[in-house]
Amino acid sequence: MELLLAIFLAVLAAFVAIAFYYEHPRAEIPHGFSERRKLYVLHYVMNLGFGLATFLDKVGIVSEVHFLRVLMDTIPPFEDKRLLIKDLRFERVKVRIYQPQTSKCSQRRGVLYFHGGVGRLGSIRAYERTCRYLARKSDSVVVSVGYRLAPEHPFPAQFEDCLAATTHLLRTAQDHGVDPARVIICGDSSGGTLTAAVAQALVNRGDVPKLRAQILIYPFLQIVDLNLPSYQQNGRVPILLKERTVILGLKYVNKDLSLIPEIFKGCHVPEDLRLKYQKWVSPDYIPQEFKTRGYKPSPTHPPSEETHERYKPLLDPVFSPLLAEDSVVAQLPETFILTCEFDVLRDDGLLYKKRLEDHGIKVTWCHLQEGFHGTVFLALFGGAIAFRSGIKGLKKIVSFLRLM
Template structure:
């Protein structure tokens, strides 16, 4: 809904809706022990953020599980293997993602190159988060296709001042503290091979597992970003769309 609504509108709306729903489960006939938060892409980002924000809320039923389909969990390291490999794959090219990101976060598009080459992030911040962002956390089989090792460009303080809110945890949920991650409910995480966000999912999977959170991972070799919207579109449907729906349904029914 840009340009009329900007960050943090998505998180605020999803948070308000989630809290309202959790307080009215009886009205909807929902078992309070089986509430699942689910989202795809930006929706996956919102689902992860809402789930983190509700950790420790004793006045609300605890979320049973989070279903994250190709989630966006960080927006400042855009040279991960999947970003390089799939930068021109529809429906989420690298150029389009940066444009959407800047519009939502009210960042002038003139800072696009600084975002892409990482010069908008201070060296000490890179060092702090490298343990979670490093391509070393991505399994080798995902780096065989066209990945070139990368390092950030020279730090640009002006760019940092204009873009530093990319590091906020409600924008980059991967950066949440360990004590928050450790309290999260189990996750069902879907990743697609032909998706620039594939590695976001893989990095978040590792963060959860490192803190003892159970993760069920479902990867589609024929999947691409946004393929779920083609579910049941007849001539426009794709096998991967049905696979995701079936996998999510089976997971939810099994918990």
């Protein structure tokens, strides 16, 4: 009986995944990508997860977001006796601290890690491998921040938790074996968004030590222009399809999905703001080498006041850090930015890199020529799941940390 049930569930899962695959845009992986088959398999497995989550939600068994969270939390961590691991709270925020035991150094660098997951997914548990790796390889005290998730805790609760955890560590660094002058914040994807927003929020704070650096791993940084070259070239490249990017982002801030076509056209940005943002968000600032795979300037569509009012929070620098004022950007700490060639968010990183450098901020840039969104996170699984580009990215991040 149990065997029959298992077979039934497996067939059902495969059916749901296939249906989900054909319901959504087909994946397109450039022929120059050397690990194409592996990425296709990953794309199918992700469709299986998303499809099954959607199915279970529609039939009322479990909500989509809770099912995906459970899936992510089943990721087994590495066993590592070289780390002292403990769970604490920084103010109201759950954190897990990873402290190396092999070094005699009493005051190490401290790294706060903000996980990805578009504010709705991810957890301390899901990012165990990432944080253990960074602590061990860079000989740092790593603090994984378990910020509250939407929709139970609406945006910007995620930012507020990350800011609270950061200020707490800056104030109490020595209690955790951390040099308060060597605190770095780091995050991937939406965690990179949170990293950028927290760094900006701290520039005018005189009550805590300054951050030593920020590390942005393929961050989402703006929703003004979704027709930049990277969006046009990689709109159907797994794992972050263009349409999926916007859907997940709108669900994060609890906005309806009815006007997504208007957002793609840029109708949510009024004319005065469009003129203001052009000096920061423009395909003209993307180097020509990143347009060779194809780019066609998009027509300008008239703005809609209704659309702007409905999606106005998306233009807040907490959600779109690339839109912060120059006076804020000019005070940011040294920065590491990782971008991936086959990622819709590639140009967000390139534009932020330019803004920082224009203001004299030192930037270390790592571009993964065969990277895609999520490649660094997957690198820690080894075997068939790890991609060479992700392994390279991890090593570059560790090298940067060791210099701090």
